Amino acid sequence: MHKLLHVLAACAVLALSSAPALAADTIKIGVAGAHSGDLASYGIPPLRAAQIIADEYNAKGGLLGKQLEIIAQDDQCKPELANNAATKLISDGAVIVMGHICSGATIAAIPAYANSKIISVSPSATTPALTKGGKNPYFFRTIANDDDQARLAAEFITKKLGKTKVAYIHDNGDYGKGYAEAVRREIGNKAAVVLFEAINPDAPDFSAVVKKVRKEKADVLVFGGYHPAASKLVTNMRKNHMDIPLVGPDGLKDEQLIKMAGKYAEGLYASQPQDTSDLPSHKAAHANHVKKFGNDPGIFYYNAYAATLAIVNAIEKAGSLDSQKIIDALHNDFVETPVGKIRFNSLGEPVGVGLSMYQVQNGKFVELKDSTMMLN
Amino acid sequence: MxxxxxxxxxxxxxxxxxxIYALIALGYTLVYGIIELINFAHGEIYMLGAFTAMVVAGVLGVYGLPSAAILIIAALCAVVWVGAYGFTIEKIAYKPLRGAPRLSPLISAIGMSIFLQNYVILAQTSDFVSFPQLLPELPFLEKIGSIMGESDFIILVTSTATMIALTLFIRYSKTGKAMRATAQNRTMALLLGIDANKIISMTFIIGSALAAIGGVLIAAHMGQINFAIGFLAGMKAFTAAVLGGIGSVPGAMVGGLVLGLCESFTTGYFSxxxxxxxxxxxxVLILVLRPDGILGKAKVQKV
Structure with a gap:
């Protein structure tokens, strides 16, 4: 028995000591996110995107003459696991990380990367806090943040719709209230705030608040929240013969809303990333997924594909694994990705990613091509 | 002006x-009046009523019936089906505990509530689902549309008619009289030959049917349901029942209406x-200051 333990220990030591030797032969790209648990559906498509690109590069002879190796760490979208996942990736020798997925987990993980001067590129974390003030030069993302949607909405309401009296209703959640507050901040003094109020999304109906919106003579309603409550709100409004436009974030852009509110959903506005499915690299990314997995990719796949492409492109341009050179390349070099031709600004936000306003027309969300905003 | x-x-x-609160509150109050149990699974009955109607309406929609006919048939199916649920729940979860300490059936009720929610998640979905827009349009209400929408009108008329029917039933029918007798004094009612088990079952069936009507009305009004809608509605209706005086039938109606009005005015004039x-x-205030509610009779505690 003792002998066996000795052998095991020797193996373990051997394994540990051989790790740095291996690191010299491959470029390790960490992929962190929810790979199991409730939110695995957010984390698995990005993992697949990274794997597909790594395989593609390796078949062509690798990057800088080395093979790419994907090392995955599961954080289940939980902040308390994310820090461990980050530490593990760092000690396993990841030179750059694609992740994390959820905002909370990303907030928890990025200090560890910054301390080790390791770059991370998130495909999906949208909270504005991550890049606020530009204090962390090692963090990048390939998705528009929540404030960008608010900027688009503010622009759309004041310029396109030309409205001057805005009523804000939100569901008191981080996402919904955050959106309503951001739109109010972005509109500033370009339109009056006639109402700013919370509703309980589970209430049987929103009749009273709808009547209040009318009494305050609002000419547009901004709703921060998700589609079930928005559907009830718009139904209540239209049934009360109130036809002012309703504008909301991507939480509203769900086909289910149209099914639930039926004809009352007509005319509703919701923002979402621009439809880039016509781009060649979008089509290629889609085809690669279908070829390898036999089905359509899941959520955040294209953003992750873009993040991984940006990473390998930057390493290639930098010509080394020096993090400062890679950061410079990320800031300066445009790269063709499924979400557009992108680079990153000094805060780490994507440049070249588009957001569009969509409107329900004849039972479908239609992209309003003239109400698009390119991030810069 | x-x-x-x-x-x-x-x-x-x-x-x-x-x-709507009043319709649900009646179920709480009827059951409490007879067996002094707070049936915390009652909110789920309301939710099940809406789901039953959705399934029936979905099937009927295929045959292209007029929407008012679909609504009425779906509502009737929901009433019958959910009445059967109420009957079964009582037999499974409460009857075996009738002699037990009062806390036991209460825990059983909470368990039943959790069970029913999860049952709907498994049998249907955990997502929000759409409920067909079935309430008929009433052009003659167009003029006062801002004050009272068409759906509001239909909900008010239906629930008022239901409550009048219930009042008449309790006051004049034989079963209604037996229900009142059992509520007043179960032992005495038993001695006089009233089948208490039958009356208790009947109470659960009627209470469930009322909640089902509420569920169908609000689902048809708002166009959506999910497994969790029973929770908040149930808590609010419970508040309404306590406000009116739990155990009192007119109390539940008054409590529901007062609560609905209070909420509407709070939002309208305050926030x-x-x-x-x-x-x-x-x-909380009612429980502390006037536990018997607006219309409840103060009970003399026998020590």
């Missing part, structure tokens, strides 16, 4: 919501942020 108009808008909006604070604040 505008102020007055606004007042009436809020008033009728509050009445509409209040009448929607405080709607739920108000409702549950009322619950």
């Amino acid at each position: 505008e102020q007055l108009l606004y007042f009436f808008e809020l008033f009728f909006g509050g009445l509409t919501r209040g009448s 929607g942020d405080y709607e739920d604070v108000l409702s549950f604040g009322i619950l």
